[in-house]
Amino acid sequence: MALLEVRNLGIAFGGLQAVSQLDMTIEKGHLYGLIGPNGAGKTTAFNMLTGMYAPTEGNIILDGVDITGKSPEFISKHGVARTFQNIRLFNGLSVLDNVKLGLHNQMKYAMWDGIFRTPKYWSKEAEMNHQAMKLLKIFDLDEEADLLASSLPYGKQRKLEIARALATNPKLLLLDEPAAGMNPQETDELMKTVRFVRDEFGIAILLIEHDMNFVMGICEEITVLDHGQCIARGTGKEVRNNPKVVAAYLGGD
Amino acid sequence: MKKLKVFSRWGKLDKGFREKAVNYAIVLVAYLAIQLLAATGNLKNSVSGQLVPICTYVIMAVSLNLVVGFLGELSLGHAGFMSLGAFSGTLFWVLNCETMPKPVALVAAFLIGGVVAGIFGFIIGIPVLRLRGDYLAIVTLAFGEIIKTVINAIYLGVDSNGFHISLKDAMSMGMEADGTVLINGAIGITGVTKASTFTIGVVMVLITLFVVMNLVDSRAGRAIKSIRDNRIAAESIGIPITKYKMMAFITSAVLAGMAGVLYSLNYSTLVAKKFDYNTSILVLVFVVLGGMGNIRGSIIAATILTVLPELLRSVADYRMLVYAILLIAMMIFNQSPKAIAWRAVVAEKIKSRMPGKKNLKQGKEG
Numbered sequence: 001m002a003l004l005e006v007r008n009l010g011i012a013f014g015g016l017q018a019v020s021q022l023d024m025t026i027e028k029g030h031l032y033g034l035i036g037p038n039g040a041g042k043t044t045a046f047n048m049l050t051g052m053y054a055p056t057e058g059n060i061i062l063d064g065v066d067i068t069g070k071s072p073e074f075i076s077k078h079g080v081a082r083t084f085q086n087i088r089l090f091n092g093l094s095v096l097d098n099v100k101l102g103l104h105n106q107m108k109y110a111m112w113d114g115i116f117r118t119p120k121y122w123s124k125e126a127e128m129n130h131q132a133m134k135l136l137k138i139f140d141l142d143e144e145a146d147l148l149a150s151s152l153p154y155g156k157q158r159k160l161e162i163a164r165a166l167a168t169n170p171k172l173l174l175l176d177e178p179a180a181g182m183n184p185q186e187t188d189e190l191m192k193t194v195r196f197v198r199d200e201f202g203i204a205i206l207l208i209e210h211d212m213n214f215v216m217g218i219c220e221e222i223t224v225l226d227h228g229q230c231i232a233r234g235t236g237k238e239v240r241n242n243p244k245v246v247a248a249y250l251g252g253d
Numbered sequence: 254m255k256k257l258k259v260f261s262r263w264g265k266l267d268k269g270f271r272e273k274a275v276n277y278a279i280v281l282v283a284y285l286a287i288q289l290l291a292a293t294g295n296l297k298n299s300v301s302g303q304l305v306p307i308c309t310y311v312i313m314a315v316s317l318n319l320v321v322g323f324l325g326e327l328s329l330g331h332a333g334f335m336s337l338g339a340f341s342g343t344l345f346w347v348l349n350c351e352t353m354p355k356p357v358a359l360v361a362a363f364l365i366g367g368v369v370a371g372i373f374g375f376i377i378g379i380p381v382l383r384l385r386g387d388y389l390a391i392v393t394l395a396f397g398e399i400i401k402t403v404i405n406a407i408y409l410g411v412d413s414n415g416f417h418i419s420l421k422d423a424m425s426m427g428m429e430a431d432g433t434v435l436i437n438g439a440i441g442i443t444g445v446t447k448a449s450t451f452t453i454g455v456v457m458v459l460i461t462l463f464v465v466m467n468l469v470d471s472r473a474g475r476a477i478k479s480i481r482d483n484r485i486a487a488e489s490i491g492i493p494i495t496k497y498k499m500m501a502f503i504t505s506a507v508l509a510g511m512a513g514v515l516y517s518l519n520y521s522t523l524v525a526k527k528f529d530y531n532t533s534i535l536v537l538v539f540v541v542l543g544g545m546g547n548i549r550g551s552i553i554a555a556t557i558l559t560v561l562p563e564l565l566r567s568v569a570d571y572r573m574l575v576y577a578i579l580l581i582a583m584m585i586f587n588q589s590p591k592a593i594a595w596r597a598v599v600a601e602k603i604k605s606r607m608p609g610k611k612n613l614k615q616g617k618e619g
Binding site: 052125165167168 | 474485
């Protein structure tokens with residue numbers, strides 16, 4: 001059975017049909033791309049998958065659980081994590097705390113344990129620190145663990161956001177334009193990191209990206225959206241040669 | 254060389270722990286200094302009368318900082334919780350201070366004040382925490398006023414048949430001749446046996462610091478701060494927003510309730526009018542001036558700004574004018590880059606004169 005099944009998904013904001021009849025199947029351990037011109041509905045699709053928006057039609061089944069229109073909290077607990085197009089970190093907190101927040105639902109102790117500093121507090125905090133540092137090391141951020149998240153350079157902030165998402169122990173990771181604003185070297189490095197994450201954690205990754213080299217380079221299957229509808233699907237080569245896709249990007253009839 | 258050893262350990266300690274230790278130390282040193290002044294007879298009456306209110310406002314400021322500074326929601330009804338705590342705790346004290354052992358009754362009064370304020374914090378929190386920003390501020394302001402107005406209109410008495418309550422006047426409670434009026438509407442509770450002392454106040458301040466500082470620096474505290482920094486991101490990683498908003502709001506209400514008990518047991522009469530909009534704003538001023546999310550700032554701002562109006566009594570006519578100018582001056586200079594740089598230079602100078610300097614640096618590197 002597929003990890004994620006999206007059937008006939010659609011959402012309308014009043015009279016505006018932002019996404020309609022979107023179908024998608026995501027298998028464990030694979031890399032998927034979602035592309036399309038600006039305003040095609042890519043981020044809207046992400047927002048429905050993560051519970052930020054409630055779809056007005058269709059179903060989303062994650063690993064046998066219907067997560068259609070559930071709260072972001074519920075969906076996160078069931079294994080979908082995401083990053084954002086405009087980076088959303090906890091800027092007032094340290095890099096380490098950002099990742100530890102991702103571990104929030106993995107390692108628990110009660111409010112009272114925290115206030116009275118019980119043995120449980122010390123052991124769980126130590127475990128959290130250990131786990132978080134392990135993740136930070138993967139992303140080469142362990143040196144900056146005590147810095148404020150806002151003080152990191154742009155590229156590292158992007159990485160930290162991925163590290164935080166991974167800390168929630170997801171089955172599916174959604175990356176919204178991870179290479180946006182990066183130079184070619186940084187993009188190359190990010191490509192390696194994304195592949196590494198897929199191999200190391202064995203999770204499925206779905207990403208939105210405008211950098212075609214990036215998408216064609218790592219995605220095994222690409223879905224193309226235009227005006228909220230899926231116009232093509234296939235490998236990079238198939239999609240590139242699809243006349244509908246060319247028309248959507250370059251104009252034509 | 255014992256001293257050196259202590260300093261080197263100090264440098265190696267976790268930064269968060271050091272911050273906390275300094276906060277506790279500030280309170281304890283201030284307490285001992287005041288006790289010393291009192292013992293040598295150097296304490297002015299005008300100052301000694303302010304000691305319990307200072308403790309009260311420190312608790313109020315630190316607890317409000319949990320909601321405003323760490324959760325990031327503007328609450329303008331903090332005095333309402335103080336009022337609920339003050340009236341419930343004082344009522345218990347008035348009824349039981351004769352019959353129960355004094356320390357037991359006092360502790361119970363504090364607990365009841367805290368619990369009652371906490372319960373109302375929960376009830377009010379249900380609708381209020383669905384709102385954000387300005388709307389939340391407006392609704393908390395309204396709740397503060399509602400609490401004040403309702404308590405201002407309550408008449409409560411007790412006689413051989415039990416409790417009587419009325420919202421009209423003392424007569425309409427229909428009590429027997431042996432009855433006593435407990436809450437007399439706008440006149441409030443009178444004839445309270447004073448019980449608050451500076452020592453009790455400092456103990457309450459320390460308890461408040463312990464609860465708030467440890468809470469903020471734990472799993473729950475991180476979640477609370479994450480909501481402030483980025484609510485959408487917090488949701489996306491599975492933080493239950495409502496639960497942690499409620500946790501911060503209720504904890505803050507409980508502490509404000511206890512502060513209310515501390516405050517009211519310092520006087521022989523208790524009126525609802527004291528806990529109005531102005532008091533809420535006053536506490537908010539402490540928090541904003543001390544710095545959002547800065548607990549030490551709250552302690553210092555609450556202390557200075559409570560003492561200040563008393564010290565300005567000699568220029569009575571211009572008191573509020575001077576107070577306002579000082580507020581503006583503090584706002585400008587407290588957080589200005591130059592002032593911050595100057596403080597850093599001073600801190601560096603003090604450090605360089607400390608005997609454990611070398612060890613300190615080694616500790617940091619190691």
